[in-house]
Amino acid sequence: MKKRLFLAAAAVVPALVAGDAAMAQDKTKAGFVYFGPVGDGGWTYEHDLGRKAVEAEFGDRVETIYQESVPEGADAERVITHMALSGADIIFTTSFGYMDATNAVAARFPEVKFEHATGYKREHPNVSTYAARFYEGRAIIGYIAGSMTRTNRIGYIAAFPIPEVIRGINASYLWARKANPDVEMTVIWVYTWFDPAKEADAAQALIDAGADVVMQHTDSTAPQAVAQKAGTVWTFGQTSDGAAFGPKLRLSSIIDDWAPYYIDRVRAVMDGTWESSATWDGIDQGMVKIGEITDEVPAEVKAGALALKEAIASGETHVFTGPVNRQDGSVWLAEGETADDATLLGMNFYVEGLTGTLPR
Amino acid sequence: MTVLAQLIAVTATMVAGGILFWFLGKNPFEVIRIIFWDPLFDENLSSYARPQLLVKAAPLILIALGLSLGFRAGIWNIGAEGQFIIGAIFGAGAGLAFYPAESAIIFPLMVFAGALGGFLWAMIPAILKTRFNTNEILVSLLLVYVAELILASMSLGLMRNPEGSGFPGSRNFRSYPSAHNAELIANTGIHWGVITTVFALAVACVLLQRHMLGYQIRLAGQAARAARFSGVNPAGLVIICLGISGSAAGLAGMFEVSGPSGQISIDFNAGYGFTAIIVAFLGRLNPIGIMFAGLLLALTYIGGELASLRLGLPSAAIQVFQGMFLFFMLATDVLVTFCLRWRSRMAI
Numbered sequence: 001m002k003k004r005l006f007l008a009a010a011a012v013v014p015a016l017v018a019g020d021a022a023m024a025q026d027k028t029k030a031g032f033v034y035f036g037p038v039g040d041g042g043w044t045y046e047h048d049l050g051r052k053a054v055e056a057e058f059g060d061r062v063e064t065i066y067q068e069s070v071p072e073g074a075d076a077e078r079v080i081t082h083m084a085l086s087g088a089d090i091i092f093t094t095s096f097g098y099m100d101a102t103n104a105v106a107a108r109f110p111e112v113k114f115e116h117a118t119g120y121k122r123e124h125p126n127v128s129t130y131a132a133r134f135y136e137g138r139a140i141i142g143y144i145a146g147s148m149t150r151t152n153r154i155g156y157i158a159a160f161p162i163p164e165v166i167r168g169i170n171a172s173y174l175w176a177r178k179a180n181p182d183v184e185m186t187v188i189w190v191y192t193w194f195d196p197a198k199e200a201d202a203a204q205a206l207i208d209a210g211a212d213v214v215m216q217h218t219d220s221t222a223p224q225a226v227a228q229k230a231g232t233v234w235t236f237g238q239t240s241d242g243a244a245f246g247p248k249l250r251l252s253s254i255i256d257d258w259a260p261y262y263i264d265r266v267r268a269v270m271d272g273t274w275e276s277s278a279t280w281d282g283i284d285q286g287m288v289k290i291g292e293i294t295d296e297v298p299a300e301v302k303a304g305a306l307a308l309k310e311a312i313a314s315g316e317t318h319v320f321t322g323p324v325n326r327q328d329g330s331v332w333l334a335e336g337e338t339a340d341d342a343t344l345l346g347m348n349f350y351v352e353g354l355t356g357t358l359p360r
Numbered sequence: 361m362t363v364l365a366q367l368i369a370v371t372a373t374m375v376a377g378g379i380l381f382w383f384l385g386k387n388p389f390e391v392i393r394i395i396f397w398d399p400l401f402d403e404n405l406s407s408y409a410r411p412q413l414l415v416k417a418a419p420l421i422l423i424a425l426g427l428s429l430g431f432r433a434g435i436w437n438i439g440a441e442g443q444f445i446i447g448a449i450f451g452a453g454a455g456l457a458f459y460p461a462e463s464a465i466i467f468p469l470m471v472f473a474g475a476l477g478g479f480l481w482a483m484i485p486a487i488l489k490t491r492f493n494t495n496e497i498l499v500s501l502l503l504v505y506v507a508e509l510i511l512a513s514m515s516l517g518l519m520r521n522p523e524g525s526g527f528p529g530s531r532n533f534r535s536y537p538s539a540h541n542a543e544l545i546a547n548t549g550i551h552w553g554v555i556t557t558v559f560a561l562a563v564a565c566v567l568l569q570r571h572m573l574g575y576q577i578r579l580a581g582q583a584a585r586a587a588r589f590s591g592v593n594p595a596g597l598v599i600i601c602l603g604i605s606g607s608a609a610g611l612a613g614m615f616e617v618s619g620p621s622g623q624i625s626i627d628f629n630a631g632y633g634f635t636a637i638i639v640a641f642l643g644r645l646n647p648i649g650i651m652f653a654g655l656l657l658a659l660t661y662i663g664g665e666l667a668s669l670r671l672g673l674p675s676a677a678i679q680v681f682q683g684m685f686l687f688f689m690l691a692t693d694v695l696v697t698f699c700l701r702w703r704s705r706m707a708i
């Protein structure tokens with residue numbers, strides 16, 4: 001019974017899409033659900049830049065609405081529903097934890113398009129997922145970190161032990177070790193995406209443990225502020241340029257650029273060509289960018305980093321290329337073998353050489 | 361007198377909030393209409409928002425009812441958030457243990473487990489207080505952070521969905537009918553948690569008005585020494601009050617995780633346990649007052665969301681507005697209960 005209903009709904013969708021196209025003169029409404037405040041200077045800030053780019057691109061033909069600081073869970077479902085009820089044609093939900101809520105609301109509003117960032121569930125024909133290959137950027141800043149550390153110890157502030165974060169740690173570590181075989185990496189799990197106080201504590205603990213380069217996979221700029229105070233510790237901008245926050249000791253940054261994707265998808269809704277898809281773009285497509293490499297970094301390290309960036313963009317180098325063993329010593333990638341996307345998407349192990357255990 | 365004071369508080373909040381919204385470049389009347397009117401009466405939204413009001417208010421009211429007993433007796437359980445989490449973990453655990461078996465007994469078992477979880481978590485500060493005279497405010501509060509860590513560990517380890525490609529979070533109860541706390545009547549928002557809350561309201565009213573325990577609680581709060589002379593066992597009262605509030609919070613967590621929230625996830629708790637403290641005081645620790653306070657606070661949440669969505673208000677502005685509301689409510693309360701007297705410096 002349920003299945004039949006679902007098919008009926010699927011049959012209605014093309015008709016509604018055609019209807020949308022006919023009304024293309026009307027404003028298209030795009031909604032954005034944010035996990036943090038738009039002024040977080042990181043993750044949400046970059047998504048909001050993408051929203052503004054959509055407004056700049058389409059001008060009067062588009063209207064955007066957004067809601068910031070939306071908790072994951074029941075609250076997210078309500079916010080997404082409110083957006084759909086307020087007439088949004090396409091809704092971008094920009095945190096992993098919105099996955100089930102996005103799919104649940106999508107079932108009730110088959111004529112609205114849903115785009116979920118960093119998730120994997122597309123239970124309905126009106127749901128797409130999109131994510132960036134951040135690990136490509138992390139390999140490059142890992143390379144810089146490995147080249148720069150004098151204490152041979154890199155600190156890493158990690159949010160949650162999910163595949164995306166583990167991938168970033170592994171990519172950074174492998175390329176830091178390529179630059180400096182003696183390097184060690186200490187990971188601290190803070191179990192939050194955005195909590196300046198916790199992130200600052202973690203940064204301080206890493207610095208106290210002897211790290212002189214601190215990397216992070218959390219959204220605030222608190223670690224930069226702590227490093228600045230310590231005086232001799234380098235950091236990177238995370239998901240955003242961060243130039244305003246740590247001007248002196250910042251080596252470079254990873255920037256997520258969602259604008260082209262958002263513009264594409266909104267245009268597809270306008271044209272009536274929107275289809276469910278799973279996007280995973282990286283440096284090649286410009287979704288992940290490396291910010292300015294500052295003068296703190298010596299010329300030869302900078303050249304090496306840029307060469308690596310070129311090689312990743314052209315496809316000549318895959319970030320995960322064998323030989324690579326798992327932490328327990330078993331072979332993951334044989335000589336010359338590259339990792340497949342399925343393994344990367346579900347990555348739940350450290351590579352050999354990393355110390356500590358993954359939290360369970 | 362108190363009704364008048366509340367009207368003054370509401371008016372003052374509207375005026376001060378209106379000025380705030382005006383400074384943010386919005387039409388204050390429109391913002392206030394969206395917060396207080398649209399969720400209830402807007403034809404487009406109300407059919408969805410009204411049921412959501414119950415969904416949001418029910419856990420707040422249920423937890424606040426439990427807390428109000430202890431607060432009346434001067435027993436301060438600040439850690440309802442932790443009991444909420446542990447109740448959710450126990451309840452969800454009881455359900456997930458039977459997956460994928462379908463049976464009518466699974467859900468009642470989960471309800472029991474949820475209450476038990478909250479009860480046990482509240483017993484830690486209770487026993488430490490009665491045995492070693494520790495401060496229950498500190499112990500219960502700090503246990504919230506312990507509970508959060510257990511929650512994270514559960515969603516990453518023991519309760520992680522085996523079919524979830526390694527991502528954290530349990531199975532979703534939506535796809536497990538026997539354990540799902542579903543909407544009982546379509547489009548009303550009424551689930552078992554709402555029904556339990558109504559039941560708890562009735563029990564709390566009777567308990568406080570008619571039952572010996574209610575008398576003892578009130579007496580202990582007003583005059584602890586007198587209470588002891590009249591045969592109230594202070595240690596027993598600590599155990600009972602923390603036990604009841606812990607069980608109520610645990611139940612709320614269990615209903616939330618198996619229904620509206622749907623799964624155990626790392627940050628499943630959305631602050632219900634802390635907000636309920638505000639609800640308890642806004643409602644003057646009175647069951648009926650708590651019911652209205654819970655509904656009103658839920659309205660400001662849902663209406664506030666709508667306002668920030670429709671008008672692009674920063675979410676912080678809504679929080680400030682909620683804060684003002686609480687401030688004016690409690691401030692008028694103080695002015696009603698106490699009399700301000702200006703004394704000359706000489707007299708001091």
